[in-house]
Amino acid sequence: MADTPIVQMEKVGKVYGTKIQTRVLTDVTFTVQQGEFAAIIGPSGSGKSTLLNLIGALDKPTEGAVKIGGETLSGLDDEGLARLRRRYLGFIFQFHYLLPDFTALENVLMPFSVAHGAPTRQERKEAIELLERVGLKDRMNNRATDISGGQQQRVAIARALAGRKPLVLADEPTGNLDTENSNEVFALMRDFNLKDGTTFLIVTHDPNLAERTDRIISVIDGRIAHDVPVAHPK
Ligand SMILES: Nc1ncnc2c1ncn2[C@@H]1O[C@H](COP(=O)(O)OP(=O)(O)OP(=O)(O)O)[C@@H](O)[C@H]1O
Ligand SMILES: [Mg+2]
Numbered sequence: 001m002a003d004t005p006i007v008q009m010e011k012v013g014k015v016y017g018t019k020i021q022t023r024v025l026t027d028v029t030f031t032v033q034q035g036e037f038a039a040i041i042g043p044s045g046s047g048k049s050t051l052l053n054l055i056g057a058l059d060k061p062t063e064g065a066v067k068i069g070g071e072t073l074s075g076l077d078d079e080g081l082a083r084l085r086r087r088y089l090g091f092i093f094q095f096h097y098l099l100p101d102f103t104a105l106e107n108v109l110m111p112f113s114v115a116h117g118a119p120t121r122q123e124r125k126e127a128i129e130l131l132e133r134v135g136l137k138d139r140m141n142n143r144a145t146d147i148s149g150g151q152q153q154r155v156a157i158a159r160a161l162a163g164r165k166p167l168v169l170a171d172e173p174t175g176n177l178d179t180e181n182s183n184e185v186f187a188l189m190r191d192f193n194l195k196d197g198t199t200f201l202i203v204t205h206d207p208n209l210a211e212r213t214d215r216i217i218s219v220i221d222g223r224i225a226h227d228v229p230v231a232h233p234k
Helices: 048-055 078-088 104-116 121-133 149-161 179-196
Strands: 007-016 022-032 037-041 063-068 089-093 167-171 199-203 215-220 223-229
Touching: 007 048, 022 048, 022 063, 022 223, 037 048, 037 179, 048 063, 048 167, 048 199, 078 089, 089 149, 104 121, 104 149, 121 149, 121 179, 149 167, 149 179, 167 179, 179 199
Parallel strands: 037 199, 037 215, 089 167, 167 199
Antiparallel strands: 007 022, 007 063, 215 223
16 A cells, blocks of 8 residues: 555564563654655664664564554564565665675675675666765775775665665764765765655754754653654745
8 A cells, every 4th residue: 555654663662681671662653654754863872773673673572563564573484574674674874884895886786686696687787876876886896995984875875775675774874974974975865765755764863964854753761752843944
């Protein structure tokens, strides 16, 4: 269904540990529609990364349900989860985790290589187009270590988008960048959001970036403290 939310969190809780238990998330409920561009903010340790990891099917909730594209994650086995991640999810982290011995292009092709071995011609074409969109086509054969930090993060964006992922989860994607590179990375994410309808959930400590999204979800002590639309001047 076209209007099935891409993310549904229903009374989600997370407790780490068995002997010594730490409650990290409590009663988290919200939905995200396809095409949203939202920020997740909150103090250090409030549970933002845990929340993103649950949405990304990288971790399992203790209570409640996480649904991606209408599918309840707890109903899927490991293979089903891997398939769902391949179909829906791109990840961007503070540290880009590019493979240093591979070129920019090979890094963008990595999701395809991991999924099924050698990338197809069409996948190569898509990867080159993505690198062009992030302004790095002329660097596609450079090793990932031979480009600047800001360029590396742009390669990471292209990699997250490879395979036309409808949902990108970004955990402090600009946390390691100076203002100029932060703005550039942010603008690229917004460009993919506006032109391709890609949904973005962006964890950030930067209030200026959060204010430039369309929705701010704030997490305090593991609970959703505020969830508000951002008004943009026309
Ligand atoms: N695997 C784990 N085992 C036990 N506790 C954990 C684990 N991962 C996170 N925590 C704890 O859960 C709480 C929330 O951590 P989380 O990383 O989600 O916070 P955060 O909001 O992303 O913080 P930051 O802004 O510093 O990245 C913290 O108290 C953290 O110590
Ligand atoms: Mg974090």
